[in-house]
Amino acid sequence: xxxxxxxxxxxxxxxxxREIEKYHLGPLWHAIPxxxxxxxxxxxxxxxxxxxxxxxKLMEAREIxxxxxxxxxxxxxxxxxxxxxxxxxxxxxxxQTLYAAVQLILPGETAPSHRHxxxxxRFITNGSGAYTIVQGxxxxxxxxxxxxxxxxxxxxHAHLGAEPMIWMDALDIPxxxxxxxxxxxxxxxxxxQPKVPDNYSSQRYAGGMVRPISDRYPKIxxxxxxxxxxxxxxxxxxxxxxxxPYDGYAIEYINPSNGKTANPNIAAWMQKIxxxxxxxxxxxxxxxxxxxxxxxxxxxxxGVRFDWSKGDYFVVPxxxxxxxxxxxDSFLFSVSDLPIMEKFSVQREEDYEKNQGHQEITDEFKPLxx
Numbered sequence: 378x379x380x381x382x383x384x385x386x387x388x389x390x391x392x393x394x395r396e397i398e399k400y401h402l403g404p405l406w407h408a409i410p411x412x413x414x415x416x417x418x419x420x421x422x423x424x425x426x427x428x429x430x431x432x433x434k435l436m437e438a439r440e441i442x443x444x445x446x447x448x449x450x451x452x453x454x455x456x457x458x459x460x461x462x463x464x465x466x467x468x469x470x471x472x473q474t475l476y477a478a479v480q481l482i483l484p485g486e487t488a489p490s491h492r493h494x495x496x497x498x499r500f501i502t503n504g505s506g507a508y509t510i511v512q513g514x515x516x517x518x519x520x521x522x523x524x525x526x527x528x529x530x531x532x533x534h535a536h537l538g539a540e541p542m543i544w545m546d547a548l549d550i551p552x553x554x555x556x557x558x559x560x561x562x563x564x565x566x567x568x569x570q571p572k573v574p575d576n577y578s579s580q581r582y583a584g585g586m587v588r589p590i591s592d593r594y595p596k597i598x599x600x601x602x603x604x605x606x607x608x609x610x611x612x613x614x615x616x617x618x619x620x621x622p623y624d625g626y627a628i629e630y631i632n633p634s635n636g637k638t639a640n641p642n643i644a645a646w647m648q649k650i651x652x653x654x655x656x657x658x659x660x661x662x663x664x665x666x667x668x669x670x671x672x673x674x675x676x677x678x679x680g681v682r683f684d685w686s687k688g689d690y691f692v693v694p695x696x697x698x699x700x701x702x703x704x705x706d707s708f709l710f711s712v713s714d715l716p717i718m719e720k721f722s723v724q725r726e727e728d729y730e731k732n733q734g735h736q737e738i739t740d741e742f743k744p745l746x747x
Contacts, residue, residue: 390404390406394407416696417662417695417696418696419459419472419473419664419694419695419696419697420459420460420473421457421459421460421470421471421472421473421664421692421694421695422457422458422459422694423678423679423681423683423691423692423693423694423697423699423742424455424457424458424691424692424742425683425685425689425690425691425692425742425744426455426689426690426691426744427688427689427744427745427746428669428686428687428688428689429688429746429747430744430745430746430747431453431479431688431690432543432688433747434453434747435451435453435479435481435543436481438451438453438481439451439481439483439541443486444482444486444487444488444489445486445487449488449489449491450480450488450534450546451480451481451482452478452479452480452481452546453478453479454469454471454476454477454478454546455471455477455478455479455666455690455692456469456470456471457470457471457472457692459694460473463551468550468551468554468555469550469551470550470551471666471692472551472664472665472666472692472694472695472714473551473664473694473695474549474551474552474664474714474717475547475548475549475550475551475552475643475664475666475712475713475714476546476547476548476549476550476551477545477546477547477666477690477712478545478546478547479502479543479544479545479546479690480499480543480544480545480546481541481542481543482507482534482535482536482541482542483536483541483542484506484536484537484538484539484540484541485536486535486536487533487534487535487536487567487568488533488534488535488568489533489563489564489567489568490510490531490532490533490563490564490566490567490568490569491531491532491533491561491562491563491564492529492530492531492532492561492562492564493528493529493559493560493561493562494528494529494553494558494559494560494561495528495548495549495550495553495559496525496526496527496528496548496549496640496641496642496643497525497526497528497532497546497547497548497640498523498524498525498526498546498547498548498639498640498643498645498712499518499522499523499524499525499526499544499545499546499547500522500523500524500544500545500547500645500668500670500710500712501518501519501520501521501522501523501524501542501544502520502543502544502545502668502670502688503520503541503542503543503544504520504538504540504541504542504543505517505518505519505520505538505540505542506536506537506538506539506540506542507534507535507536507537507538507542508534508535508536508537508575509524509526509532509533509534510531510532510533510534510535510568510569510570510571511524511526511530511531511532511598511601512530512531512532512569512572512598513531513569513570513571513572513573514571514572514573514575514576514577514578514601515571515575515576516575516576516578516579516601516602517575517576518542518544518602519604519605520605521604521605521606521608521609521670522602522603522604522605523602523603523608523630523639523645523647523710524601524602524603525598525600525601525630525639525640526598526601527597527598527640527641528553528641530597530598531564531569532569533564533567533568533569535568545668545690545710547643547645547666547712548643549642549643549714549717552642552714552717576602578598578599578600578601578602579600579601579602579603579604581599581600582600582633585607585610586633588633588634592633592634593634594634595632595634595635596632596634596635597632597641598632599632599633599634600632600633600639603630603639608628608647611628612626612628612647612648612649612708615628615649616649616651620651620654622656622657622734623656623657623659623700624646624648624656624701625648625649625650625651625654625656625701625703626648626649626651627646627647627648627649628646628647628648629644629645629646630645630646630647637716638715638716640716641716642714642716642717643712643713643714643716644663644712644713644714644715644716645710645711645712645713646710646711646712646713647670647708647709647710647711648708648709648711649706649707649708650672650674650701650702650703650706650707650708650709651703651706652703652704652705652706652707653703653704654701654702654703655700655701655702655735656700656701656702657700657728657729657734657735658677658698658699658700658728658729658734658735658736659698659699659700659726659727659728659729660696660697660698660699660726660727660729661695661696661724661725661726661727662695662696662718662723662724662725662726663695663713663714663715663717663718663724664692664693664694664695664713664714665692665693665711665712665713666690666691666692666711666712666713667685667690667691667692667693667709667710667711668689668690668709668710668711669685669686669687669688669689669690669691669707669708669709670687670708670709670710671687671706671707671708672686672687672703672704672705672706672707672708672709673685673686673687673703673704673705673707674701674702674703674704674705674707675701675702675704676691676693676699676700676701676702677698677699677700677702677735677736677738678693678697678698678699679697679698679699679736680698680736680737680738680739680740681738681739681740681741681742682738682740682741682742683742684741684742695714695718698729698736700729700734700735700736
């Protein structure tokens with residue numbers, strides 16, 4: 378091995394490498410360790426954004442940016458510090474494949490309709506009274522609701538209520554950008570007008586996961602809104618039994634017409650971490666963005682402790698050891714690129730076998746506050 382390394386760094390090899398670079402060619406013999414490492418080496422890093430910081434900056438943004446002032450959406454995205462070097466705008470990357478943001482809409486405002494190839498979803502964290510209109514269906518949003526907008530569907534927002542409303546956005550922007558698949562189109566008028574009754578799809582599924590017979594055949598978005606009351610009922614049903622050792626009581630939002638993830642490229646879960654529960658550590662090739670909907674606790678990610686509380690967001694990069702500890706009953710909403718990893722047949726998981734499944738804490742994350 379030493380002899381081989383000495384050869385790679387010899388003068389004749391260096392000169393040849395420089396020579397072929399003139400012709401826009403590259404030496405695989407030097408590149409292969411970086412191109413094909415023994416296991417994933419994500420550029421994204423574990424990070425946590427405090428609700429105090431996010432809320433403060435959103436409130437400052439409302440005085441500067443409005444949908445009518447060219448901004449379309451008053452949204453601040455979560456830029457992963459490990460990916461800031463990506464161009465442009467760091468590819469707006471929260472993980473290497475996914476974008477997440479917090480969006481604020483004020484009473485009386487309208488965010489114009491548009492459509493794009495990226496898939497989008499929303500998780501409602503604060504307020505009520507606003508609606509999104511997707512393909513002619515007005516869906517009124519309440520805290521805890523999960524809404525989907527698969528790629529290519531017209532969608533816009535408007536607020537008929539009396540208080541500011543905030544939600545989490547997640548899209549597969551970095552993935553679509555990196556493969557050159559981005560298309561975007563403005564709606565001809567400011568916002569699409571209703572074509573069906575309000576909350577049409579959620580009313581069709583008022584009975585939960587029993588589907589109308591017309592949805593026996595796959596549709597891209599037969600159910601546009603997953604209500605918090607039904608999500609909570611599903612969690613309570615699971616809570617009668619032993620929790621999953623890694624994720625507590627977790628459920629996945631699915632497309633009822635095909636059984637797959639509700640959004641084609643982005644998986645979404647809601648999980649309850651009971652008070653005092655300490656999950657076992659594991660890692661997987663998919664990355665996860667968490668929103669703390671209720672509760673408080675901490676997560677240990679690659680040996681670093683991240684303390685979280687209601688409203689916070691944090692990210693677990695792909696192939697990072699992680700475990701959760703709840704100091705009170707906690708509800709974590711999460712999105713991941715699991716469907717993308719499965720499509721490329723690179724999804725793997727691994728249990729942490731040392732110390733009865735728990736990592737040694739070697740450091741503690743210090744969040745940035747305004």
